[in-house]
Amino acid sequence: MTEQPLAALTLRDAIASVDSRIDAPAVSQGAPVEATSAGTAGRFILLSVASTHYAIPEAFVTELERVPRVTTVPRVPAWLCGVANLRGDIVSVIDLRAYLGHPPHAPSGARLLVVRLLDEPFTTGLIVDAVDRIVTLQGDDVKAPASPFEGALAPFVSGVCTIGGTNSDRLVAVLDVDRLLRSPDIRQFDDPSKDPS
Amino acid sequence: MTTLTIRTREYLTLGVVAVLLGSIGGVAAWQLGVVGQPPGSFYAIGGALVIAFALTFVMLRVLVFGPLVAEAAALAVACESVADGDLSGRVPASHHTEFGRIGRAVNTMLENTVPLVDSRQERDQMQASVMKLLAEVSGVAAGDLTVEAEVTEDVTGAVADSFNLMIGQLRQIIGQVQAASRQISMAVGELRDVTATLASGSDDQAAQAVEASVAIEEMAASIHYVSENASSSAAVAEQARVNAEHGTRAVTRTIEGMKAVRDQVQETAKRIKRLGESSQEIGEIVELIGDIGDRTSILALNASIQAAMAGEAGRGFAIVADEVERLADRATEATKRAGMLVKATQGETAEVMTAMEDTTREVINRSNIANEAGVALGEIQGVSNRLAELLQAISDAAQQQARGSEQVAKSMNEMSAVTRNTAAGTKQTAAAINSLGLLVDNLNAIVTRFKLPPTSPEAVAFTHPRLVAAR
Numbered sequence: 001m002t003e004q005p006l007a008a009l010t011l012r013d014a015i016a017s018v019d020s021r022i023d024a025p026a027v028s029q030g031a032p033v034e035a036t037s038a039g040t041a042g043r044f045i046l047l048s049v050a051s052t053h054y055a056i057p058e059a060f061v062t063e064l065e066r067v068p069r070v071t072t073v074p075r076v077p078a079w080l081c082g083v084a085n086l087r088g089d090i091v092s093v094i095d096l097r098a099y100l101g102h103p104p105h106a107p108s109g110a111r112l113l114v115v116r117l118l119d120e121p122f123t124t125g126l127i128v129d130a131v132d133r134i135v136t137l138q139g140d141d142v143k144a145p146a147s148p149f150e151g152a153l154a155p156f157v158s159g160v161c162t163i164g165g166t167n168s169d170r171l172v173a174v175l176d177v178d179r180l181l182r183s184p185d186i187r188q189f190d191d192p193s194k195d196p197s
Numbered sequence: 198m199t200t201l202t203i204r205t206r207e208y209l210t211l212g213v214v215a216v217l218l219g220s221i222g223g224v225a226a227w228q229l230g231v232v233g234q235p236p237g238s239f240y241a242i243g244g245a246l247v248i249a250f251a252l253t254f255v256m257l258r259v260l261v262f263g264p265l266v267a268e269a270a271a272l273a274v275a276c277e278s279v280a281d282g283d284l285s286g287r288v289p290a291s292h293h294t295e296f297g298r299i300g301r302a303v304n305t306m307l308e309n310t311v312p313l314v315d316s317r318q319e320r321d322q323m324q325a326s327v328m329k330l331l332a333e334v335s336g337v338a339a340g341d342l343t344v345e346a347e348v349t350e351d352v353t354g355a356v357a358d359s360f361n362l363m364i365g366q367l368r369q370i371i372g373q374v375q376a377a378s379r380q381i382s383m384a385v386g387e388l389r390d391v392t393a394t395l396a397s398g399s400d401d402q403a404a405q406a407v408e409a410s411v412a413i414e415e416m417a418a419s420i421h422y423v424s425e426n427a428s429s430s431a432a433v434a435e436q437a438r439v440n441a442e443h444g445t446r447a448v449t450r451t452i453e454g455m456k457a458v459r460d461q462v463q464e465t466a467k468r469i470k471r472l473g474e475s476s477q478e479i480g481e482i483v484e485l486i487g488d489i490g491d492r493t494s495i496l497a498l499n500a501s502i503q504a505a506m507a508g509e510a511g512r513g514f515a516i517v518a519d520e521v522e523r524l525a526d527r528a529t530e531a532t533k534r535a536g537m538l539v540k541a542t543q544g545e546t547a548e549v550m551t552a553m554e555d556t557t558r559e560v561i562n563r564s565n566i567a568n569e570a571g572v573a574l575g576e577i578q579g580v581s582n583r584l585a586e587l588l589q590a591i592s593d594a595a596q597q598q599a600r601g602s603e604q605v606a607k608s609m610n611e612m613s614a615v616t617r618n619t620a621a622g623t624k625q626t627a628a629a630i631n632s633l634g635l636l637v638d639n640l641n642a643i644v645t646r647f648k649l650p651p652t653s654p655e656a657v658a659f660t661h662p663r664l665v666a667a668r
Contacts, residue, residue, distance in 0.1 A: 043505060045498070058505050064498045066491075111495070133522070134501055 046132040049096045053172040060177040065112045093125040100152050117181050142174050156180040268296035284311045326353035340646040342368045371647045378640045385634040392627040399620030406613035417602035424595035431588035438581035441574045448571035455564040466553040473546040480539040483532050490528035497522030
């Protein structure tokens with residue numbers, strides 16, 4: 001993504017840019033769902049929680065929102081904020097900062113990331129500090145972590161990669177969302193009655 | 198006759214009788230002799246006559262004159278005693294004879310004379326007293342006033358007393374005269390000195406009067422100069438007043454200008470405040486745009502996700518979403534910068550507002566200062582007016598003084614003439630005083646002839662009070 005002066009950016013330019021890319025030969029547009037499930041290649045959403053960058057496969061993300069009004073529920077851990085109504089769908093909301101043991105201080109750019117399991121109808125909302133953008137990673141971009149990650153999300157890190165940022169390269173942990181959503185912590189409050197399986 | 202017969206009573210008696218008889222005989226003999234006898238036999242005739250007389254005497258003594266003699270004797274005794282000064286004796290006047298008549302007459306005479314005639318003793322005594330008095334007082338004629346007559350109990354005592362009194366008075370007078378003459382002499386000396394001083398003083402005064410005239414003329418000139426200067430100063434003060442008036446007008450204009458500046462500053466402040474409010478609104482709008490950009494970014498991400506889920510069908514849509522996201526990102530970035538700019542603008546606006554308020558305050562302060570300057574200039578105007586009046590008054594007074602000093606100069610000239618006259622008069626006075634000194638010296642010589650007791654109190658008793666005061 002090339003930076004252009006703000007003044008030079010017009011709608012016409014944008015349309016022209018879009019047209020050129022549509023007419024251009026197809027570039028690698030993300031792996032099919034099968035490849036994505038392997039978790040090693042495809043489009044990933046970059047996000048950050050407590051100054052740590054993570055990448056989540058796009059396939060697990062259904063939508064992205066600002067943090068909605070959350071209805072708290074009793075007798076739950078602090079990282080489980082409660083439930084929220086997203087256009088009629090009720091989703092539970094998990095604060096990843098709190099899950100990682102940080103104080104629940106949501107930055108202004110905090111986002112609610114709605115994630116799902118691919119093979120069963122389970123969705124939940126994850127509150128992250130910021131969502132950066134969508135990147136495409138090749139299979140060999142993701143490597144095994146050189147040193148074990150620490151913290152609550154360490155068991156769910158499948159690998160690390162280096163993403164070129166605006167200022168410098170940054171180390172990004174690739175999260176295995178499938179494993180995260182199947183963890184006992186997340187699923188302990190799952191309503192069995194809702195489970196169709 | 199008296200010297201011959203006063204030895205004894207008998208001789209006297211005899212003498213008297215002899216004289217009587219001799220006279221009778223003598224007369225008889227003279228009558229005989231004259232008729233026929235030469236002068237050489239006069240003595241013989243005389244002797245005869247004497248014998249005759251003696252015989253006659255004896256006869257008469259015994260026969261005729263015995264009683265007469267007795268009476269005569271008594272008369273004689275009485276007369277002798279009278280002659281001796283004893284006027285108390287009386288003649289026995291029992292006889293009815295001629296002698297008795299004489300005796301009675303003598304007695305009567307004595308009775309009448311005794312009160313009139315002192316006795317001889319008294320007379321002698323008085324004479325002695327008078328002589329003594331004369332001797333005592335004879336020095337006075339020579340001017341000796343030291344003498345003092347002895348006061349006795351007799352008649353001259355009173356005279357001596359009176360004389361002493363008179364001498365005392367005279368001594369006092371002479372003493373006073375001497376003292377006065379001495380004092381006059383001294384006074385004349387002093388007068389001479391004074392007159393000399395006066396004369397030289399008059400000369401000096403005349404000279405000084407001339408000098409004073411010159412000085413007064415100079416003074417008149419300088420007063421005239423003062424008058425002119427005062428007039429010039431009055432003109433200057435008037436100019437100062439006019440200048441102060443101009444200054445007041447200028448200050449008034451300055452104050453009006455300050456007021457205009459203040460109004461403009463306040464207007465500008467209002468506009469800047471409005472600008473601040475506008476920038477606030479712009480900030481809100483920028484925030485809104487930022488929000489829209491944020492939402493657009495989210496939408497774009499969601500669109501991208503949806504496109505990915507749509508597989509191959511959503512490929513073109515994914516590109517659009519990607520572009521939209523880029524636009525949204527850039528919009529967000531731009532709004533961030535715009536927000537920062539707006540924030541900076543607001544900060545600067547606040548600073549400008551503060552500066553404007555400071556300026557307004559400063560303008561008000563300056564206006565107040567200018568106001569004070571206006572008041573001060575007004576006071577200067579008043580003071581200049583007063584100054585001009587005062588200087589005019591000074592000028593008038595100086596002119597009056599100049600006229601007065603001319604008058605004084607004239608008076609000084611007159612005084613100079615008078616002083617010259619006075620000097621001449623003083624010289625005449627000095628000459629007169631010299632004459633007076635000579636006269637007083639003469640007077641001194643005269644009164645010094647009078648001899649006074651050494652420490653006569655009267656000599657210093659007379660002191661002229663004015664001369665005492667003059668010392």
